[in-house]
Each structure stands twice: as C-alpha cells, then as structure tokens.
Amino acid sequence: MKTNNNNFYITAASKPKGFSLIEFAVASLLSMIVLMAVSKGYFTARQLNTAANERLTVQQDLRNAANMIVRDARMAGNFGCFNMTAETEIVQKTIGGKTMATVQAKVGGRKIKDNNSATAVSDAFKLINDSDNLLAIRSISRGNFKPSDFNTGSDALIFMYGTGNGRIGGVSNEVDNGAPLIFSSCDTLVRPADDTMPTNETVRNALGTSSDDNEITVMNYIVNAYVVGNIGGQQGLYRFQLTSDNKWGNPQLLVKGITDAKLKYLYINDCPEVVVPESSDDFEKFQYSDSLSRVPTLIRMTLSGGVQDANQIYTIDAAVRGGNACANRTL
Template sequence: MKNKKHYPLITGTQNIKGFSLIEFLVASALSMIVLVAVSKGYFTARQLNSAADSRMSTQQDLRNAANMVVRDARMAGSFGCFSMAEGNSNQTITDNNAATSKSDVFKLENTAGNMGVVRQITFSATGFTATSDALVFLYGAEYAKDKDGKPVINGEPSVLSTCDTVVRPAGDAKADVDKEETALKAGARGNEVSVLRYTVNAYVTGSIGGQTGLFRFQLNGNTWGSPQLLVSDVTGAAFRYMYVNNCPDGEGNTETFQYSNNLNGIPAFVRISLTGAKNPNQIYTIDAAIRGGNTCANRSLS
C-alpha cells in the first residue's frame, strides 16, 4: 500500500497579494501624466478648431460684405439711361422732395449742383455710435412690376429719369410720382422715362446694442433704416480713393493713377480698410470699382 502524499493546506488569504505603496504611487503618477497629456491635446485641438471656425466665419462675412460693396459701387450713379460719364452740359439734376432736399446725406444733388453718387460723411443714426465716417452710394434700382409691367410703388423713396434728366418728385406717394412722370413724358424724350427706387446705402463701423462691427444702413423713407451687421468685431474703417488722369490721346500720353485719402469727385476705385477689434494690427480690405469713375474708359469714341 502506497503512502498517500500529504500536501500543505493553502488558504485563500495566503494566495492574495496587493500593490505596494511605491507601485501605487508610480502607477498614479503615470496615469496623471497620460491624463494631463490627453486633456491638453483635447483643449488645444478645441482652441485650434474654434480659431479656424472664427477665421472662416470672418472670411465668409468679409466676402458677403465685399459683394455688397462691389455691387453698390458698380450701381452708384445708375439712373436708367442717364449717364454721368457723358459730361453733357444739357443734363439736369433736380431734387424736389421737401424732406430729402434739405439733407446733405439724402439730397440727390450736392452743393455743386450735380450728383455726389459716392460720398464720405459723418454718420448719425438713432441708437448707433459710429467709430468711422460712412461711405455712401446713391443710385436708382428697379421696382417690382405688376402684371401690366408697371412699377409697384408703395411709398418708398422714388426717382425718375430720362437720358438727360434725373428728378426726385415732391413726395414719395404714387400720386407725386405719377405727376412727375407725366411732366417728363411731355418733354421731347418722354418715351425714355424710368421710374426707379431711390437707393442710398451707407457703410460705417460702430456699435449698437452692444454689438460692434461693420454695418450697412439703407434709406428708409426720409431716415436711415435698421442696421444690417456685415462683419462683427471691427472697430474702425479708413477709405482710400484712386483717380485716373492723363487719358491716352494717341500722342504719347499714358494714363496715370493718383491715390488720395480725400474724396473729390467720382473716384475710379475705392479701398475700405477695416481694423480688427481683437488685434489692431489686423486689417481687412475691401476693394471696389466705381461706375463712371474711370473717365478714360468712359470716353466716347470719336
């Protein structure tokens, strides 16, 4: 009979072993390092993503604002077939509107007796604090038409034109517009009468309701309408104008370009420089060509 082997009794408590204090501290330190690294990477990625989103939003706003400025600049001075580039001494510009004819901003004709279709003015509107001058464009826009092709006039600012006349009626009611249209049609070029919506748009930096940025205002009746925010976080604007001189004459003359910070007549080009709110050294620029400003390009062929 074989002897049975006897094995020592092993209890559960004898087989359990834990971490030592040193091992626990080392593991905790490594875990903290990993956690800090992951957290730092996460927040860095969030900041980069937020900055990229902010830049993209600003760039999109600037593109939208530039499209508006370019459109208004190209439309400036457009009143049907009336051409400001002709320099015709027989052209007449009259503002009979009792309200706007007293305003240097909304008046159709400026102090020289012609149209200042591009203007730089000191801006003032209820509740708005301007931080720059305003750049203003004036032109006539097409009204919506009814089923008979007649313009739908609902008391908006109006202007009428022929190829040699631009006139604002005494008021903006349909009766005032019809009366002026009848008078113009009685003239020799009556078949060319255009009834247009008198459009005056202003671009200015400032703040309203705690919001700072570049705003667009439009003539509404006889006052400025509600502001439209175009680009936020902009604190100021500066304007620079380009004029064309010495048009080519076939005898060696070549056109020259003169830049000025002052508006004097109709420029060929305007540059708006916007100052960023967060970084004063950050400048955004919007460039636009002005209708009728390049006198060399607008000359009639002889």
C-alpha cells in the same frame, strides 16, 4: 518487512493576490497623467477649432461685405438711362501744384430736381446739380453721420442709385409703393415730393412734356451707407439703408470687431489724345487721394481690427462703373 516512507514537503507561503498600495498609487498617478494629457489635448483641439471657425466666419463676413460694396459701387449713379457718369468733359485743373487734364461732370448736361422736403435737407440723401456732381458716391464725416443710438467711428461711404424698371402704363409692377421713389428720363432726374405710387401724368409732368415715354423710368431710390461704429455694445462695420420714412433704417452688422475704416480714392488724369500713345509719358495717370472730389475710378476701404486681432488689416477695392473717364470717351 514493510517500510513506511513518510515524505514531508515544505511549501512556501503563498503570496497575497492583487495590487500593493504602492502599485495602486503608481497606477493612479499614471492614469491621472494620461487623463490630464488627453484633457489638455481635447481642450487645445477645441480652442484651435473655435479659432478656425472664427477666422472662417470673419473671412465669410468680409467676402459678403466686399460683395455688397463692389455691387453698390458698380450701381452708383445709375437711374435707368440717366447715368451720372455718362456726360463728362475734360478741363484743366491744378492738382498738387501741377496743371493737368481732369474729367468732371459736364456743366448743364442734365437736369436734376429734388422736390422731397424730407430728404432734400440731408447731405446723405439730397440730389445735387453742379459741375462737380457727387450724387453717385459721397463721403460723410463721422461728425455729421448721426443715426439714432449709433456711435460713429469712421467716415461714412454713401452710394446712391435706382432699382426697378417701372414704365409708363405699368409702374406698380416694378416698384414698391411707399418706398422712396425717383423718376428719370435720359436727361432729367426727379425726386418727387412724396413716395405714393404716381399716375402716368404725374411722372410725365415731373420730367417735362419733352420726355419720351420709352425713356421714362420710375424706380425705388436706393441710398446705402457703410460705416464703422458701435451700437448696443457691438463694435463693427455696419450698413445703413434709406427706408420708407426717409430716414436711416436699423443698422446691419457686416463684420464684427472692426474699429476703423480708412477711405482712399483712385482718380484718372491726363487722358491721352489718341487710343495708343507713342510715348509712355503720354499715357493716362492714376492718383490716389484721401479726399473725394469727383467720381473716382476705384474706392479702397482699409479696415482695422477684428474679433481675434485688433491690429488685423483688411482691404476692400471697389471699381466704379464709368469712373475710368478716359475709357468712356469717343476719340
């Protein structure tokens, strides 16, 4: 007899495939959190990178500005073999209630003539001939430094010197025609009445017949100014240059965001009578001052402000060639 075994199997209902609404919501929330974290990290990195680039730009601008000021300080007063700091004498002066030996330009030791009516009327451009000759380096108060459309925010530091090496017989090869000119020999400095390329006789007559042709130099007359101010809404440290029309040219922005510049001058006093004094009290004395009264040993420019931090302080020190008068003496 055949038996039929009918087996019945009960299977559970199959689960639906995919995400539930709650799982989808949780996954979406997690993805949003991750996206927000990544975005925040990205923008934070961008901000840090931007800040680092700005700091790098400021540091580079400061280095460039410092290099310009240091170069001008070393060049100041040099006009061929005529050097404004070359002839000095020691005199007794009362400084701060104390009498001490100081070094100043030698009276009558050189001849300086300014025949240019366009620049002779300007405190920044004119040549001076007196015992406290500050031809090489000057400070013009903010109230008296007024280039067109420029709002001055500090005193202006001025440097003056000559560039080029035009010689008798080849003047035009070394200097720019139409740019400010100056003639020099070892004992005479002349600013001509106009800046057209001179003939050899014109230069000789201006300097005097006693001048040796080998000492005569025709140069471009350089006057540079460093000052803090504002033009067109841009605040910063600017550089101005004397141009061919005998006026200040367009300002060159050196460092953005600078709001002030303080100037200090280091002077050397009490030059010892021997090279190596026996007593430490007999060594030369160095003194900082806020006023420019003679050729300094060093100029310190302290800048305030900046693109990122208005309270940031930067310092530029520039040594003046020939300013250490004690070292220039012949004992």
